[in-house]
Amino acid sequence: MLMYPKFDPVAISLGPIKVHWYGLMYLLSFLLVLYVGKWRIRKFGHPVLTEKMVDDFLFYGALGTVLGGRIGYCLFYQPAYYLTHPLDIVKTWDGGMSFHGGIIGVCIGIYLFTRKEKMHFFVLGDFVALIIPLCLMLGRIGNFINGELWGRFCSPNLPWGMVFPQSGSMLPRHPSQLYEALTEGIILFTVILIFRLTKERNLGQTSGVFLIGYGLARFVLEFFRAPDAFATGVVQATGLSLGQLYSFPMILIGIIVFVWGLKSRSTVEH
Structure with a gap:
């Protein structure tokens, strides 16, 4: 059984300016997309995308x-709370980011950018689908450093069971943030990489694999993650967490996109 190592959530402090680790992980994720994306084009080339396009897309993404x-x-x-406290929506420093909302936002950004550049949505969608798991890994590490989104209670005999004092209990829990960093990050990245390297893929297939893979990983990992206090009613009523319920449509859309990709004749992906 391990004790959660207390981290200072502030990574950099310059007088009144404080940069938190979680925000820093977002910044590193954006830089990762920029660096890896441009490196791939420079190293392997791309029939449509250019390094400048990666620079330009970063703002949209x-x-x-x-x-x-x-x-x-x-x-x-928490729609009821924020509808009655709309000014709190901007208080991102209090926490509260949704991956499912984030992926919708990224898809809107991809749509707007590809429409401007007059290219197919999945040319860019498939390109970034490989990089997103690495960004997710950084985000989950940020969750762990912040000491948030801890796991459910586990057996005291579990060697990596961890006590999170900030949870209000001294009983060991699953370090679910690290589970997610490994599964949604490294493992999903490896699966997509192998999928793309085995043979030439049609447009949309890589995006479909990402959506299905993340949805399945998130669904399984939610069994190890403590549900949000405000969502206990949903868990009691359905036996599933909100994260699991929101993963169902993601998996379904991923299957539809993948099947569409199988029938697509275009292979402009790499």
């Missing part, structure tokens, strides 16, 4: 991630 993640959290998780 970052804005979609932040706005989608925040608005999605407010609408999907």
Whole structure:
């Protein structure tokens, strides 16, 4: 049994300016998309995308991630509270970002950018689908450093069971943030990479694999993650968490996109 190592949530402090680790992980994620995306084009080439396009898309992707993640959290998780406290929507420093909302925001950003550049949505969608799991890994590490989104109670005999004092209990829990960093991040990245390297893929297939893979991973991992206090009624009524319920349509859309990709004749992906 392990004790949660107390981290200072502030990574950098310069007088009144404080940069939190969670915000820093978002910044690193955006830089990762920029660096890895441009490196891939420079190293392997791409029939449509250019390095400048990656630079230009970063604004759309970052804005979609932040706005989608925040608005999605407010609408999907605590709509009644934020409808009565609309000014609290901007208080991102209090926490509250939704991946499902974030991915919707990114998709809107991809749509707007590809429409401007007159290219197919999945040319860019498939390109970033490989990189997103690495960004998710950084985000989950940020959750762990912040000491939030801890797991459900586990057996005291579990070697990596961890006590999170900030949870209000000294009983060991699953370090679910690290489970997610490993599964949604490293494992999902590896699966998509192998899928793309085995043979040439049609447009949409990589995006479909990402949506299905993340949805399945999130559904399973929610069994190890403590549900939000405000969502206990949903868990009691359905036996599932909000994260699991929101993963169902993601998996369904992923299957539809993948099947569409199988029938697509275009292979402009890499």
